[in-house]
Amino acid sequence: MSDNTQDFKKLLEEHLMNFPKVNDIVKGKVISVDKGEIRIDVENLTTAIVRGREMFSESREYAGLKPGDEVEGTVIDLENENGEMELSFRIAGMQRVWDNARKWMSQGLTLKAKILSANKGGLMMQVGPLAGFMPVSQLNPDHYPRVAGGDKNRILEKLLEMVGQEFEVKAIDVDEKEEKLIVSEKAVWEDAQKAVLEAYKVGDIVEGEVSAITSFGVFLRFGEGLEGLVHISEIAWQRIDHPKDLLKVGDKVRAQIIQLDHSKIYLSIKRLVDDPWKKVKDKYKVGETVKGKILKVEPFGLMVSLDKEIHGLAHISELSDEPIANIHDKFKIGDTLDFAVVSLEPAEHRLGLRVAGVKGKAARKATATATAEAGQAEAGQVEEKKEETVAEEKKEE
Numbered sequence: 001m002s003d004n005t006q007d008f009k010k011l012l013e014e015h016l017m018n019f020p021k022v023n024d025i026v027k028g029k030v031i032s033v034d035k036g037e038i039r040i041d042v043e044n045l046t047t048a049i050v051r052g053r054e055m056f057s058e059s060r061e062y063a064g065l066k067p068g069d070e071v072e073g074t075v076i077d078l079e080n081e082n083g084e085m086e087l088s089f090r091i092a093g094m095q096r097v098w099d100n101a102r103k104w105m106s107q108g109l110t111l112k113a114k115i116l117s118a119n120k121g122g123l124m125m126q127v128g129p130l131a132g133f134m135p136v137s138q139l140n141p142d143h144y145p146r147v148a149g150g151d152k153n154r155i156l157e158k159l160l161e162m163v164g165q166e167f168e169v170k171a172i173d174v175d176e177k178e179e180k181l182i183v184s185e186k187a188v189w190e191d192a193q194k195a196v197l198e199a200y201k202v203g204d205i206v207e208g209e210v211s212a213i214t215s216f217g218v219f220l221r222f223g224e225g226l227e228g229l230v231h232i233s234e235i236a237w238q239r240i241d242h243p244k245d246l247l248k249v250g251d252k253v254r255a256q257i258i259q260l261d262h263s264k265i266y267l268s269i270k271r272l273v274d275d276p277w278k279k280v281k282d283k284y285k286v287g288e289t290v291k292g293k294i295l296k297v298e299p300f301g302l303m304v305s306l307d308k309e310i311h312g313l314a315h316i317s318e319l320s321d322e323p324i325a326n327i328h329d330k331f332k333i334g335d336t337l338d339f340a341v342v343s344l345e346p347a348e349h350r351l352g353l354r355v356a357g358v359k360g361k362a363a364r365k366a367t368a369t370a371t372a373e374a375g376q377a378e379a380g381q382v383e384e385k386k387e388e389t390v391a392e393e394k395k396e397e
Helices: 003-018 089-107 152-160 186-197 274-282 358-396
Strands: 023-035 037-042 046-051 070-077 085-088 111-119 124-126 130-135 165-174 182-186 204-214 219-224 226-231 252-261 264-268 289-298 301-305 311-315 336-347 351-355
Touching: 003 130, 023 311, 037 070, 037 085, 037 165, 046 070, 046 351, 070 089, 085 089, 089 130, 089 152, 089 165, 124 165, 124 182, 124 289, 130 165, 186 226, 186 351, 204 226, 219 252, 226 252
Parallel strands: 046 085, 130 182, 226 264, 311 351
Antiparallel strands: 023 037, 023 070, 037 046, 070 085, 111 124, 111 165, 124 130, 165 182, 204 219, 204 252, 219 226, 252 264, 289 301, 289 336, 301 311, 336 351
16 A cells, blocks of 8 residues: 555544534534525535524524634534535524533522513523523522412412512523523522621621511511521520511511521520529429419410410320310310419420319329229238138138
């Protein structure tokens, strides 16, 4: 084989190795623009054509092309009916769009997004040329639809009011294969929160305004647009059924920061007040009789208020010496009764009560045990007497 033949073979192999494949993105220079068709010289390898919907559908930057302009396209056919390679600006354009979306996420860029529609799960957004979705949980606190009882229909009503608005968001999930783009407004808010939060630390006392009330606690707005949660267990030392029993939206309150978790702030109102249970043994003694008001009737017993701060529990076993068929028939909320204090556990914030005059579970158990023992003793005496009688009869025989 001659040197020329070997050189030709080598060039052919390199050419085939570098020749584009379907779905490759290639670069080239425009040769001509004519009758809705664009011909391109692809890196001196071949001539390609872009036509029809593959021209500008998703790539408006390619409108107004002229010979000599540099372009990129996606290979959709190595050889068409005319023996030409076919390219798509549309697919290449979408590829760049998804590449950009991944950059948005990796670099944490803030984007403008318009709300197109809503469903019960969240908002459909227009994010540049892509359709995105923002779950309800990713709204910032100012926009989050706080609805009593979490009624999904009411939540949807609140979301629909946002249609047409433009929010600042961050991309938090990009999946080109599934054509899925998830965005978050809360992520933008959290970044802003971090800078402001640097001025606070656990233990700081803040003054703010109740901005929302839920079954699990209240939200308190304070400082420069900050908002923290006061859990129901941190509102008051006594047991409460719902935060609305003590607070309402607009109330001005003081609270202490008890936890800072990234952008989440947890507060306590009760910790700014002395724990009344520390002195409960000075006010109440085991064995004494006190007056108490029934706050709640439960299947397991009664929640009773002894004063504004101290509440106790009268277990169902301490309410009557006789079985109670229906506790709600015998006891009513608001009734005031005499109770005996049966236990005090200040560290656990527990105080046990018994309706005055009732023997109680322990006494009934002791009585039952004594009765059983007495019965056993009597049975033993009878058996012993029988044995003596039998012995005497045998003796006489």
